[in-house]
Amino acid sequence: MKNITSTKKQLSPKQPRSKRFALQRGRREELLGALKARFEKNLNRHKGLDWAKVQARLEAHPEKLWSLNEMERTGGEPDVVGQDTKTGEFIFFDCSEQTPEGRGSLCYDDEALESRKEHKPKGSAVAMAAAMGIEMLTEEEYLELQKLGEFDTKRSSWLKTPVEMRKLGGALYAERRYNRNFIGCNGAESYYSGRGFRGWLKI
Numbered sequence: 001m002k003n004i005t006s007t008k009k010q011l012s013p014k015q016p017r018s019k020r021f022a023l024q025r026g027r028r029e030e031l032l033g034a035l036k037a038r039f040e041k042n043l044n045r046h047k048g049l050d051w052a053k054v055q056a057r058l059e060a061h062p063e064k065l066w067s068l069n070e071m072e073r074t075g076g077e078p079d080v081v082g083q084d085t086k087t088g089e090f091i092f093f094d095c096s097e098q099t100p101e102g103r104g105s106l107c108y109d110d111e112a113l114e115s116r117k118e119h120k121p122k123g124s125a126v127a128m129a130a131a132m133g134i135e136m137l138t139e140e141e142y143l144e145l146q147k148l149g150e151f152d153t154k155r156s157s158w159l160k161t162p163v164e165m166r167k168l169g170g171a172l173y174a175e176r177r178y179n180r181n182f183i184g185c186n187g188a189e190s191y192y193s194g195r196g197f198r199g200w201l202k203i
Contacts, residue, residue, distance in 0.1 A: 001068050023069060031069050032058065032150035036077050038095075046080040046094065054080055054090050057203050064203040073201060074102030074132075080181060081148065084202060093137070093145050094198040099157040101132050103128060103196030106156055108171035112188035121191040125158040134199035136160040139183055141200060142174045154177050158197040159183070 023031065032055060039051050045076050058065050071078040076094030083090050094100055109126035129136050137145065138160045145151060156175035165172070171188035173195060174181065 018039060023066055023098060024037035027069070028062075028065060031065065031072060034072060035038075035068070035078070038077065042079055042095070045047065046082065049080060049083060049090070057088075057090055061203050063133075064201060067201055068203075070132040071201070076103075076199065078201070081145070082172070087200040087202075092201045093141070094200070095148070095151075095166065096198075097149075097151060097153075098155040098193075099152055099196035099198060101196070104155075104193050106158070106192050106196065107187035107191045108161065109166075112171070115189050118177070125197040129197065129199050134201045137198045137200060139172060139174065142183075142198065144179050146176060150176055155194040155196070156184075156192070158195060161188075 012029040035058075036051055036055070039046065039054065058068070068078055071094055073093070075096055077096040077100075079095040080090050081093045081095070101126045103125070105121050105124045106123050106128060107116070107121050109124045113120060113124045113127075125136065136159065137157070142157070142159055152175045156173050159172040159174050165185070166188065169187055170185045172183060172185055174183050176182070
């Protein structure tokens with residue numbers, strides 16, 4: 001499938017968020033096409049849900065469509081994995097087979113980034129997720145994702161880490177090896193080319 005490149009229009013910050021983060025028409029149609037194809041190819045991830053309703057909600061929230069495009073652009077291959085029964089919102093997870101290629105070599109957060117005196121990575125997972133307008137998967141959400149397939153069999157993903165653990169200097173990551181899911185902990189300042197992060201978005 002064609003890679004979807006960056007898309008944010010250069011619009012005035014005084015405009016509403018939905019305008020400032022709008023995708024150009026051609027890019028929007030390309031992204032919707034990619035999302036529809038993935039939705040139809042992986043029906044096991046969203047049994048009982050209808051693409052037409054998903055698309056209608058996407059088109060009603062263009063600022064969220066921009067965030068989905070950022071997930072796609074960085075290799076996350078976002079797909080619907082459920083629906084919030086209270087709000088009607090659809091839930092998208094990064095469903096790429098391995099942790100997204102465009103999010104590697106990141107330490108956990110900016111505090112960890114600033115703590116490194118040399119050989120700093122290019123950024124942090126927490127900051128990149130915030131810039132994209134998405135949330136990082138928690139341990140529980142990651143294990144729910146693994147029920148839909150086998151992910152991160154060769155790479156690993158940072159997870160949203162409980163505050164108590166982060167205060168002690170650590171951060172969680174996850175991977176799948178030997179037909180099992182593993183949750184581990186590293187120093188938050190560490191980074192690896194084979195470790196990114198996975199996110200989610202409600203629309």
